[in-house]
Structures are given as C-alpha cells and as structure tokens.
Amino acid sequence: MAGSTMYDIHDLCAPSMDVVARETADTVYLVMRSGFDAVCMHRLEGSFPIRTLVLEVGSRRPLGVGAGGLAILAAIATAERGEIIERVSPSLSRFSKMGSSELIRACRRTDELGYALIKNNVNLGVCAVGQPFRDAMGQPMGALSVAALTQRMTAERIRGVASLLKNACADVEQRLRSPRRGGWEVG
Numbered sequence: 001m002a003g004s005t006m007y008d009i010h011d012l013c014a015p016s017m018d019v020v021a022r023e024t025a026d027t028v029y030l031v032m033r034s035g036f037d038a039v040c041m042h043r044l045e046g047s048f049p050i051r052t053l054v055l056e057v058g059s060r061r062p063l064g065v066g067a068g069g070l071a072i073l074a075a076i077a078t079a080e081r082g083e084i085i086e087r088v089s090p091s092l093s094r095f096s097k098m099g100s101s102e103l104i105r106a107c108r109r110t111d112e113l114g115y116a117l118i119k120n121n122v123n124l125g126v127c128a129v130g131q132p133f134r135d136a137m138g139q140p141m142g143a144l145s146v147a148a149l150t151q152r153m154t155a156e157r158i159r160g161v162a163s164l165l166k167n168a169c170a171d172v173e174q175r176l177r178s179p180r181r182g183g184w185e186v187g
Helices: 009-024 066-075 078-094 100-113 155-177
Strands: 027-034 037-044 060-062 116-119 126-134 140-149
Touching: 009 027, 009 037, 009 140, 009 155, 027 066, 037 066, 060 066, 060 078, 066 078, 066 100, 066 116, 066 126, 066 140, 078 100, 100 116, 126 155, 140 155
Parallel strands: none
Antiparallel strands: 027 037, 027 140, 037 060, 116 126, 126 140
C-alpha cells in the first residue's frame, strides 16, 4: 500500500501537496483507498500557527469519513458505493455523527459541489475539503484534502481550496500516467 514496485505514491503526491500547503498555509493530507477504508499515507503541515492534525499517518477510517475518504467514496460508481456504505455503516458512529443515510446525502452533495466538504462532523471546529485522484483505469484510488479551523473556511475560501486541490489531483494523475517516474523508465 505504501508503495509498489512501480512507484511510491508519497513521492508522486509530495510536489502537489507542497504547493497546496504553501498556498493555503493549512494541513494537507494524502489518503489512499484500501478495501472499505481510507488510510492516511502522508500529512504535510502548513505554516498557519494553529495546526489541524486530525489524522495520523497510518490511521484508517471507513470510506466516507473525513474529506479524503468522502471524496474517494463519492467518486466510486453508484452500485459499488451502495455496497460500501452498507458495509461501513455499522462502524460510522465511532468516527463521525453520520449514519448510512447521512453518508448517502454527503456523497450526493459532493457530486453536486464537485468536492467533498466536512464541517464540524468528524472533529469539532474543523472544516476539511477533499478531492479524489484516479488511476490509469479511471478508478478513484486516493484523495488529497485540506483541514483547517472552521473559522478560516469561508465559502469563498472553501471554493479556492477546492480549486487548488482539483489542480493538485490533476497533477498527481498526470504523474501516475507518466512513462518516467523518479528517474525510472516504465514500460
């Protein structure tokens, strides 16, 4: 999960995460899908003096919990998404204030907005925005997200962060598809 023989996901995402952390000054997270879970693979702290350290590297949460996990879940095809929600539903209450019906609504809202948004749901006083990135087959494999104090996340700032994340995820996808990664020729 942390890497394969073809590439190290941390190395592929680090440049994009760095740009987002510099631009937002907030904490940026990389989460990857692992079955029915989202696993935090990397965290990059921004320069804002109050950090929102809501995930530890290596921690697991059900898909749909947190902005990164919600971004991944919402990007999954509807039929598979329903199966995942059914599977993770019993464990949701340990992580958030949502059950399966709230998670379905959150996925719909993510589809409508074009990004995942979590406010005071998983962690009180924290707002997070997430965007998924896809593998070469078009399947959502991971997400980048930004977490900040709710007071910092005005509607305008949320849209700006979402746009930064969308660009960062496009960069990650481009690196994933590149025939040259880290000096190695693929193919």
